[in-house]
Amino acid sequence: MQINTWFIVIVLALFLLWKLNFFATLWNMKALSPEIPATFEGFVDEEAYENSQAYTRANAILGIGEGIFSLVVLFTFWWLGGFGWLDEQVRSFGYGSIVTGLLFIGAVLVAQMILSIPFDLYSTFGLEEKFGFNRTTFSTWCLDRVKGLFLGLIIGAPLLVALLWIFETVPVAWLWGWILMTGFSLILTYVAPIWIMPLFNKFEPLEEGELKTAIHKMAKDCDFPLREVTIMDGSKRSAKSNAFFTGLGKNKRIALFDTLVQNHTVPELVGVLAHEIGHFKKRHIVKSLLIGILTTGALFFLLGLMMENRSLFDAFGVRETSVYVSLVLFGIVMTPMNEILSIGSNWLSRKHEFEADAYAAEVTGNPQAMADALRKLSKDNLSNLTPHPFYVFLNYTHPPVAERVGALGVR
Numbered sequence: 001m002q003i004n005t006w007f008i009v010i011v012l013a014l015f016l017l018w019k020l021n022f023f024a025t026l027w028n029m030k031a032l033s034p035e036i037p038a039t040f041e042g043f044v045d046e047e048a049y050e051n052s053q054a055y056t057r058a059n060a061i062l063g064i065g066e067g068i069f070s071l072v073v074l075f076t077f078w079w080l081g082g083f084g085w086l087d088e089q090v091r092s093f094g095y096g097s098i099v100t101g102l103l104f105i106g107a108v109l110v111a112q113m114i115l116s117i118p119f120d121l122y123s124t125f126g127l128e129e130k131f132g133f134n135r136t137t138f139s140t141w142c143l144d145r146v147k148g149l150f151l152g153l154i155i156g157a158p159l160l161v162a163l164l165w166i167f168e169t170v171p172v173a174w175l176w177g178w179i180l181m182t183g184f185s186l187i188l189t190y191v192a193p194i195w196i197m198p199l200f201n202k203f204e205p206l207e208e209g210e211l212k213t214a215i216h217k218m219a220k221d222c223d224f225p226l227r228e229v230t231i232m233d234g235s236k237r238s239a240k241s242n243a244f245f246t247g248l249g250k251n252k253r254i255a256l257f258d259t260l261v262q263n264h265t266v267p268e269l270v271g272v273l274a275h276e277i278g279h280f281k282k283r284h285i286v287k288s289l290l291i292g293i294l295t296t297g298a299l300f301f302l303l304g305l306m307m308e309n310r311s312l313f314d315a316f317g318v319r320e321t322s323v324y325v326s327l328v329l330f331g332i333v334m335t336p337m338n339e340i341l342s343i344g345s346n347w348l349s350r351k352h353e354f355e356a357d358a359y360a361a362e363v364t365g366n367p368q369a370m371a372d373a374l375r376k377l378s379k380d381n382l383s384n385l386t387p388h389p390f391y392v393f394l395n396y397t398h399p400p401v402a403e404r405v406g407a408l409g410v411r
Contacts (some may be wrong), residue, residue, distance in 0.1 A: 001081055001317035010315065011075070013336040013347040019072050020339075021394070025060045028384070028391035031200045032056060037385050039336045039402040044385070055131050055382040066119045073115060074332075084317040087325055101324025102157065108328055109152075113145075128238065131382060136237045147199055159184055167307060167323045174304030178297045185292075186312060193246040193253055203230040203255060211261070215254070222363055224277045235259050240381045245276040245285075252280070254271050263380055264373055271360050271370035278359030284352040291348070295341060303330050339394075349397040357404055367408040374401045 001007070011243060014219055032053045036044055044052070077083070090103040124141060130136035162180055163301035167173040173203045188196075197203070206229040219226035234242065234257035244303045254276060261269065308321035312333070318325055361367035378385060378401045387400050398404075 001079065002314040004311055004315050006312050006315035008307075009332075010333060014067065014071065014332075015176060017336045017339055018067055021067065022064060024388070024391045024394050025064055028388040029057055029060050031386050031388035032384070033386045037402055040378070040385055041407050042114075044379050048379055048382075049385070051131060052379075052382040052385060056384040058127050058130070062123060069119075070115075071247045078316060081317040083325070083328075084319060086119060087318050087320070087322070089233075091320075097322065097324070098161055098164045098346045101322070101327075102160060104120075104324050105160060108109075111227075133239045133382075134237075135235055135239060140237065144200060151196065151199075155188075163327070164323055167304075167326075172304075173307075174300040177303070178300040181296055181300070182293050185296075189246075193255075197246075201236065202233045202238055204233075205229070206231055206256070211266050211269060214266050215273050218270050218273055218363070219277065222274070222277050222281065224280060225252050226254065229236035231258050231261060232256065232257050233258055239378055243272050243276065245279065259380075261376075264376060265369070267364070267366055267369035268373035268376070271364055271366065271373050274364050275356045275370065278356030279352065281359060282352065282355050284356065288348070288352075291345070299334065302334075303327075306330055306333070343394060346395065346397050347393075350399045352403065353398050354407055357408060361408050368410045371410045374404055384400075 010371070036046070036049050040049075060209045086107060087104060090100050090107070093100070093103070121141075124134055124136055125138070159180075163177055166176050166180065168177050206215070212229065215229055216226065218224075230253065232255045234240070239259060241257050241263060243254065243260055246255065254273060256269070256272075260272070264272070303326075306329075307323065307326045309326070311322060312329055313319075313321050313325065316325075316329055318329075355369060360370050364370065377383070383401065385400075385402065387396070392400060399407075
């Protein structure tokens with residue numbers, strides 16, 4: 001390991017990033033108010049409000065602990081020459097560069113997964129259990145991770161092989177890597193709801209009745225190509241509620257958590273659907289997709305510039321340059337940059353949420369139902385009702401519910 005410019009810049013950037021998130025979390029906890037905000041009066045009682053604040057504190061403490069642990073592990077492994085040692089170990093098997101790269105990157109990913117297990121277990125069976133959310137059995141939890149590893153092998157490994165081959169043999173590799181990743185992302189967006197998501201949850205068609213009639217009427221009135229509305233067994237893992245929109249082109253699907261359907265009225269659920277349709281009508285999906293593609297292109301361009309950078313390898317104590325180590329080091333180097341990029345994407349996402357809310361209020365003619373749905377979701381999910389603005393600025397993809405309700409112009 002060599003203490004050069006790269007070493008100093010990366011260490012400082014990672015440490016400052018941690019400090020930024022640490023103080024933002026502290027300010028967020030300090031912003032917790034003992035009084036129920038006026039927006040939620042009549043929706044949240046004292047007990048539920050106190051639980052939401054306790055839940056916020058518990059998640060914040062867990063996040064701080066996990067952040068400190070991850071930073072200490074990274075710096076310790078780095079300082080002890082772990083990256084160079086691991087590279088020498090995988091090279092000693094005598095395989096070609098691509099297989100060696102798979103072993104190196106695979107070892108790093110497996111190590112990350114193992115180190116995250118205690119935090120994941122505590123979050124699921126400790127914290128979530130304590131606040132009444134967890135419905136996951138240990139066997140389901142284990143099976144989920146086995147399925148994730150399987151998908152990583154059959155999908156991630158071939159993609160990684162292709163990237164390694166491109167950067168080792170193809171001129172202007174960053175461009176072709178970008179094209180490959182873009183094509184892969186688009187295909188995955190299309191096939192995930194059909195083949196991947198059903199591996200983890202059951203999706204049953206919404207039964208005939210008032211809700212289905214109202215949803216399809218709304219979709220027709222909005223000229224929205226809704227192919228299917230399904231109920232997802234979200235209660236299999238958690239008591240939390242949600243809904244999401246998947247598919248490209250005419251392959252549009254809306255999935256409603258079973259807990260969402262159980263806890264909300266038909267007008268509220270129609271408002272949630274109208275909100276999702278609003279994202280489609282306002283072209284938020286397309287805009288986000290294009291921004292994501294351009295961002296990926298910029299990252300691949302930077303990766304091409306930094307590929308097999310001798311000074312970077314020296315900073316991490318790796319003797320021989322290689323494409324596969326470059327990919328791992330680039331991921332570490334880009335961690336602070338990704339945080340900066342996420343601030344911009346989060347701001348845009350919050351803007352889109354306001355626009356989708358406004359669309360839902362307009363097409364349903366019932367902004368009160370939309371507001372009530374948002375407040376119920378906040379209550380049921382024990383959301384922080386008084387987040388600190390700076391924490392929102394850094395981390396929130398959705399505006400605080402109080403702001404969304406205020407923008408709808410209802411009480």
